[in-house]
Amino acid sequence: MSRPDGRVADQLRHVRIQRGWLDHAEGSVLVEFGGTRVLCAASVQDSVPRWRRDTGLGWLTAEYAMLPRATNTRNDREAVKGKLGGRTQEISRLIGRSLRACVDFKALGQNTITLDCDVLQADGGTRTAAITGAYVALADAVTWMRDKRLTKGDPLITSVCAVSVGVIDGQPRLDLCYEEDVRADTDMNVVCTGDGRLIEVQGTAEGQPFSRAELNSLLDLAELGCVDLTMMQKEALAR
C-alpha cells in the first residue's frame, strides 16, 4: 500500500519553515507541509481584552482562514458571505488553545499576541501546519518583545507542534495529504509539546468507529512525527 507521494507510512512530507516572510509583523513564517502552505503572522499589541484587564496577565489569540483559491475548486469568501463558518472558528479556537499551552502569561505582561494563520494553499493538514508554523512566528515575536524589554522573564514554557495521523485501508499513516485525508477511516490531529506531552488529541471516526488499539497506534505515529517537527522548529529558529 504505497502513499500518493511515495512516502512510507511514518514519514512526514517535506517541511519548510521560512522565517521573516513579512516586513511588518513582529514574527512571521511561511510554513509548508508538502503542498500545504500557510502564512503565519504574529502581531503584538500592548493591551489585553476587557475581561483580562487588571489581572497582570497577557493573552494570545489566533485566527485561521483560507484564501478562496487555496483549494482545488474555489470557495466563497467568508467576508463576502458575512459570517465565519463553523470549521473556520473551530480551527481558530484549536490553534489559540494549543499555543496558549506554551505561554506563561505573567511573563508576557499585559500584552496580546494575535496569530493569523492564512492558508495560501491547502493539501491536507492545514491546521497542523498552522500550529507548527505559528509557534515559530510566536517565538520570533517573543524575541522582538524581549528586545524591547516588554516581557518579564521568558514567556515561552515549551515549544508546540502538531501533526495529523489517520487510518487508510487499515494502515496507520503520518501527516496525511488531501488525497489521503478524504479516504481516511479515522482521522486524528495531535498537538504536542517539545518534550512529548500532549496538548490536544482530536480523533474522529470518518467511516468505521475505531478501537483503543488503533487509537494507540495512531498516537505512537503522531509522537514520532512531533519529535521530528520539534527538531525542525529548533533548526529554523537557530538560523
Add this chain to the structure above:
Amino acid sequence: MSRPDGRVADQLRHVRIQRGWLDHAEGSVLVEFGGTRVLCAASVQDSVPRWRRDTGLGWLTAEYAMLPRATNTRNDREAVKGKLGGRTQEISRLIGRSLRACVDFKALGQNTITLDCDVLQADGGTRTAAITGAYVALADAVTWMRDKRLTKGDPLITSVCAVSVGVIDGQPRLDLCYEEDVRADTDMNVVCTGDGRLIEVQGTAEGQPFSRAELNSLLDLAELGCVDLTMMQKEALAR
C-alpha cells in the same frame, strides 16, 4: 478528594431520559445528567440538502444551542447578536458527526433528520448529555419512519452515547459537573458506540499538558461510563 456532589470518581451523575416530551417532534427526549438538562428533538424531512441529491442517501444534521439563562449568569442570545458563536457551531458539528456514525444512510432513504439539542439548564457535560439524549430521540424518529414505511431496512447500525472525563487535582474523574469542569487540568469528551468502539475522542490540556498514561486512564473511565449510558438508553427505549 471528594467530589462536589459526593460521587466516587468513576460514578455518573443521576441520568434521566424522558421520551416523548414534545407533541409535534417525530422523536423527542428531555435528558438530564445531574443538573444538566437538554431537550433533544428529532425532525424528519422528506428531502436532502442540495449537494446530497440524486445519491439515494439520506442525511442527518444537528443544532446545539443554549437558552440565555441555562447558565449561572445570563448570556446574550446568539439570535440577537446576529451570529453563531464558535463554541455553538463546534458542538453542533460534533453532535451531527457523532450521530451520523450510527446511521446507514442508504436505509434512511432520501430523508433528512435534524436533531435540535437545546440546553435548558447547564451544569457541565452539555454536549455529552446532548449526544446521549439525541440518540434516543433519533431512535424514536426512526421507529416513526419505519411505521410510515419511509425506510429501507434498519437505518440504525449501532447506538451512540457520550461522556466527559477529566483530571482534577491529579485524579481522573467521570462525568464532570460544572464546578469540576472549570477546575480540570485535562478535559476529555469521548463518544462511543453501544459495542464499545470509539467515534470521537477530544482531549484538551486546560492547564498542564498530559501524558499518554493520563490519556489512557481517562479513556478507561470513559469506556466504563459509556457502558452504563448505553444500558440506560436501552432501558429508556424499552419503556
Add this chain to the structure above:
Amino acid sequence: MSRPDGRVADQLRHVRIQRGWLDHAEGSVLVEFGGTRVLCAASVQDSVPRWRRDTGLGWLTAEYAMLPRATNTRNDREAVKGKLGGRTQEISRLIGRSLRACVDFKALGQNTITLDCDVLQADGGTRTAAITGAYVALADAVTWMRDKRLTKGDPLITSVCAVSVGVIDGQPRLDLCYEEDVRADTDMNVVCTGDGRLIEVQGTAEGQPFSRAELNSLLDLAELGCVDLTMMQKEALAR
C-alpha cells in the same frame, strides 16, 4: 359549534404554572396553556442600560423566542439565519411593555430585570402564556431582590396577565388553541392588570373587518379570562 378540545366558549384551557423550574435564574416558571408550554426566566442584573444611567430608575426588558421544533413543522433557528424575525421582535416588545406597566422603577433601584420567554411547545396563545408566566417569574425575582435588600419599597404595583380571544364562525371564544387561531376572523390579545384595567389591546381582522359590537364582546370575554388567570397567578405564588 363545539371547540376542538371540547371547551365552552368562555373557558380557558388547562393552565399550569410551575415555579422554580430552573436552578440558576432569580425567578423561573414553566407555564402551560393547554399544549402551549413556555419557559420564563427572570434574570437580575445590578446595572441599567446606558440611556437609563444616573436616573435612579431600574429597567425591565423581555426576549421571546421559539425552539425550532416547538411547532408542527420545524422552523429554522433565527440565530442560524443571523437575524431576528419581525414577529419575534414584535412579541418581545409587547412582553416587555406589558410587564413594565406593573413595575415601580424607582423602587426597583438601578437594576435591570430581563425576562426570557422561550416557547418549548406552541399550540396558540404563546405570547399571552408568556406574559402570564413572566409575571410570576418576575414576582419571584423581586422577592429574591427584596431578600437581598436590593429594592427600595415594593417594585410591583399590580399583577399582569394576558389572554387571547377571537371570533370563529361568528362566535367569540376565549383562549384560542392553534387550530382555532388559524381559523379566526378576528384575533385579539388583551393584557390586563390584576384589578381589571387594560394595559394593551391588540385586535386584528384576519378575515372580515369587525364592528364595535364584536370588539366589545371580545373584550368582555377577555376580562373574564383575566380574572381567572389573576387568581391562578396568586395561587401559584402562594404555594
Add this chain to the structure above:
Amino acid sequence: MSRPDGRVADQLRHVRIQRGWLDHAEGSVLVEFGGTRVLCAASVQDSVPRWRRDTGLGWLTAEYAMLPRATNTRNDREAVKGKLGGRTQEISRLIGRSLRACVDFKALGQNTITLDCDVLQADGGTRTAAITGAYVALADAVTWMRDKRLTKGDPLITSVCAVSVGVIDGQPRLDLCYEEDVRADTDMNVVCTGDGRLIEVQGTAEGQPFSRAELNSLLDLAELGCVDLTMMQKEALAR
C-alpha cells in the same frame, strides 16, 4: 387644555395628499398629516412569493422606513447597522396587514403589490399617515393594472385609513403630533375601512393602565377621524 398647534380635541391636523409624486412608480403619494410627511410608492410585480404560487391569488406587502434626519435628532441608518429594528418591522407588518384587508386577491391575479412608505419627516402618527397615503397609492396602482387588463374584476373591496388617538392630561385627543405623543398616557392606533368597520385596534397604556370607558371614548374619536380621512382620500382620488 389647548393643544400645541391650537387644534380642538377632535380635530385632525392639516392633511394633504399629493398623487403622482414619483415618475416611475405605478402609484405614488406624498401624504402629510401636519409636519409628518410620508412618501408612499406602490410597485406592481407580475409574480407572487414562492409560498403563494399556484394559488391563483395575488399578494400585497409593505415596507416602512424613516430617513435618518426625519426626526429631531439624526438616527443611524438601519442599512448601515445591518439590521432592521423591531419598530420598523412591526410597523411594516401593520401596514401590510391593514392594506391586505381591502384587497380581493383573486381579482388581483398572480401579481404582487409592494407599498414602500418612507417617512421623509416625522411629527407623530407616521404609521397612520403611511396607511392613509398607501391606500391612495394602491388605488392608483390598481387603476394602472386595470388599464393594462392585469386584473379580473375589482381588486379593491373597500378603502382603508388610519388615525392615532390618545389620552393627554386625562383628555382624549385625535391625531396626536409628536409633542402630544410623548406625553400621552394611553396611545391608540385605529385602522378603519371606508364604511366604518375596524381592521386593527392597537391600544397601549404608556403610563397608567386604562379603563373600558377610556377605550370607548378613544374609539369614538378615532371613528370620527376616519370618516374625515376617508372623504379626503375620495377627494384626492377624484382629482
Add this chain to the structure above:
Amino acid sequence: MSRPDGRVADQLRHVRIQRGWLDHAEGSVLVEFGGTRVLCAASVQDSVPRWRRDTGLGWLTAEYAMLPRATNTRNDREAVKGKLGGRTQEISRLIGRSLRACVDFKALGQNTITLDCDVLQADGGTRTAAITGAYVALADAVTWMRDKRLTKGDPLITSVCAVSVGVIDGQPRLDLCYEEDVRADTDMNVVCTGDGRLIEVQGTAEGQPFSRAELNSLLDLAELGCVDLTMMQKEALAR
C-alpha cells in the same frame, strides 16, 4: 444627434435647488437635476469620531442611499438585505471626500457634520446632484452653527459642485440622463471647486477604452457645467 430631452450637448438639465425642505435638519435641500431628485440633509453633532478626538479638528461624513422605488423597477432595500452594496458605499465615500475638500476643520471646531443624501427619484447623475445639493445644505448648516457661535472663523474654504459627462455615439455630452448614461462609451464624474479647480475626476471606459483627447474634451465640458452649477448654488444661497 439630438438628446432624449432635446438639450444641446453642453447644456445642463433643469436644475432646481429648494432650501429648508425639512423642519428638523440644520441644513436641508431638495435638489433636482431634471428627473433626478435628491433630498440632502445636513446634521450637526457636537462631537467627533473617536480617532479624531483631542485634535481640535472637526469632521464631515456623508451617507448616500436610494429609496426602493426611485428607479424604473423596484430595488430591494439594503436595510432588509442586511448589508450595504458596494455602489452605495462607493458613492457615500465620494460625497464625503468631495465635501471635506471645502471645509477648514480647525474652523469647524470639534463638531461633526453628517450629510444624508437620499435619492427620492433617479434619472442619472444622482451622485453629482447629491454633491451639488449637499454643498448648499452644508452651507446652511454652517450658517446655523455660526449663529450659535459654534465655529471659529469661516469653515467653508470654497464651494463644491459636481457634474457627469460622457461620450455617446462619439459625441461628448454634459449631465447625462439615465437613458444616455446606459448608452455611454465613456462615463466621467467631475467634482470642482467654485473657482474651477478639480477635487475628483473619475473616468471609466464602459465600452471602448478612451484617449487623452477624449478625456480632455470631457473635462472641458465638465468645467463649463460646474461654472453654471456654482452660479446656481450662489443664487440659491442668496435667496
Add this chain to the structure above:
Amino acid sequence: MSRPDGRVADQLRHVRIQRGWLDHAEGSVLVEFGGTRVLCAASVQDSVPRWRRDTGLGWLTAEYAMLPRATNTRNDREAVKGKLGGRTQEISRLIGRSLRACVDFKALGQNTITLDCDVLQADGGTRTAAITGAYVALADAVTWMRDKRLTKGDPLITSVCAVSVGVIDGQPRLDLCYEEDVRADTDMNVVCTGDGRLIEVQGTAEGQPFSRAELNSLLDLAELGCVDLTMMQKEALAR
C-alpha cells in the same frame, strides 16, 4: 527632493511577476511592486451569473482583500466583523471593471472567471499591483481554457495594467510607496490598455484641489509607467 527609496520621480519600484504560484488555480501570479505583494488567482467556472444566462456571453468578476497583517499595524478581518468595508468593495469593483475591458465575452463562452487578489503585504499601490498581476493570471487562465477548447476565438482583446501617480511637495511622482501615498496632495490611479488607451482614471485631491495642468503631468507620468508595466507583463508571459 529625493524619494524614500532613492528612486527618481518617473521610476517604477522593482516589479516582480511570478507565474504559477499556486497549484490549483487555472492562473496564478504573485506580483510585487516593491514591498507590495499581491497573490492573484484566476478561477474558471463553467457557468455564468443568473442575470447573464442565455446570452451566450461569459463574465469576469474580481475580489480584493487584505490579510490582517499586510499592514504596519494589524487590521481586523472583515470576515470576523461580518461585513465588507467600503474600500474593499470599491477596489474589487475597480479591478473587475478594469479587466472586463480587455475581454471579449462572446469568445469567452458561457464561463465565469473570478480573479482573487489577496494582498499579502501592503506598501502602497495595492490596487494597481493587483490589476497588473491579475491580467497575467487571467492570461494564463485563458490559455488553460484554450487548451481545453472552452473558448471560441481569442477572449483577450488587449492587455491591461495600472499604476498610481501623485503630487508630493509639488512634484509629480510615479508609483507611490506607502510613505509617499499618505503625504500626497493629489493621488491618481490610472488603468491603461497595452496600446496606451485609458480604461479608468481616478484622481483625488487629498489636500489642495488640483489644476488641469497638474492632472496632465500626472497622466503623462502614468502613461510612461504603463508602457514599462506592459512590457514586463509580456516578458513574464513569454517565460
